[in-house]
Amino acid sequence: MQAEIRFKDIKKSYDGKIVMEGFNFAVEKGDFVTIIGSSGCGKTTALKMVNGLIEPDEGEILIKGENIRGMDQTQLRRNIGYAIQGSVLFPHMTVEQNIAYVPNLINKRDRAKTRAAVSKWMGIVGLDGELRERYPSELSGGQQQRVGIARALAASPEILLMDEPFGAVDEITRSQLQTELRRIYEQTKITVLFVTHDIGEALKLGTKVLVMDQGEIQQYAPPEELLSHPATPFAEQIVTCAR
Ligand SMILES: Nc1ncnc2c1ncn2[C@@H]1O[C@H](COP(=O)(O)OP(=O)(O)OP(=O)(O)O)[C@@H](O)[C@H]1O
Ligand SMILES: [Mg+2]
The missing domain is CATH 3.40.50.300 (P-loop containing nucleotide triphosphate hydrolases)
Known part of the structure; x- marks a missing residue:
């Protein structure tokens, strides 16, 4: 194989x-x-x-x-999605803009499609919707990591x-993130x-x-x-x- x-x-x-x-x-x-x-x-x-x-x-x-x-x-x-430890988010972009970064490149003008993708991934990694407009510096470490994972996954990488x-x-938080990641893996088989x-x-x-x-x-x-x-x-x- x-x-x-x-x-x-x-x-x-x-x-x-x-x-x-x-x-x-x-x-x-x-x-x-x-x-x-x-x-x-x-x-x-x-x-x-x-x-x-x-x-x-x-x-x-x-x-x-x-x-x-x-x-x-x-x-x-x-x-290829890439998520690393620490502050890898774009600091001048909101949660929504960070997660939407690659989908935006792909969907170009289709804002609704990108918004829907952001909502979906925020839900999957367990981020509250009201964090959408926050900047990375206004998030906890665990929330930042979730955004990083959502951003990596939102590009639908293989x-x-x-x-x-x-x-x-x-x-x-670590245990929750592990369980969520394992579930995402089982669903997507990436x-x-x-x-x-x-x-x-x-x-x-x-x-x-x-x-x-x-x-x-x-x-x-x-x-x-x-x-x-x-x-x-x-x-x-x-x-x-x-x-
Ligand atoms: N840009 C660099 N210039 C010089 N040496 C480097 C560079 N990047 C890594 N190294 C060295 O290469 C070796 C491997 O580094 P690497 O970052 O791959 O290790 P690692 O297994 O990820 O370690 P850790 O568990 O500490 O993250 C280390 O000895 C490191 O010091
Ligand atoms: Mg290392």
Whole structure:
């Protein structure tokens, strides 16, 4: 089967320091892959390669078998939702304008259609309608993250990249966001790559978990398998925390 996303013989270094080398990894369409590993092991680097924000030194990123290097970058990014931790919202735009950003580009003059899409996504991520006209600075951290997720999803991407998107919220909000994301995933069957530091979150959300250490893949397996048969001492150490 053709992979939805394939990292092929990737090498990446910064200032001569190798982050990853001979990195090979494939994500099937409809998988929800959670990525967990030590700080600085290359998770964000890997994620940003998928939407072309970072280019590998060697190797290829293939989406549906096509090298992204030759693709129109705007088109590529429009098809890939990207949600990261922290303030990634446009600060001078309201909640509505933030979420409507990509639908506006697509629907052009059809305001009603865009408004309806904004309402729909605000509902799905659990944002109260009366927050529409607020600016990001007037929202709580959890609300900002919901807006970020709604904005990423409103473009109806086939692939969703999330880099520790629930890092800065309290346990209850985090648990709600996890449940909502999992529901959205089940409804839309998009392909998700989700970076987290939290093994509980990785096991709860992922259909597969990628365990990384120092640019190397330690294990890539469904949660049950990772728990019952950790493949390396590093994987063992990580799951011990979740047992
Ligand atoms: N622009 C850059 N210039 C130089 N070094 C970089 C750059 N970006 C990342 N690095 C280094 O590359 C390595 C991998 O970084 P990356 O951001 O991918 O790690 P990460 O796994 O996402 O870490 P964390 O869990 O802390 O977010 C780190 O050692 C980091 O310091
Ligand atoms: Mg990171």
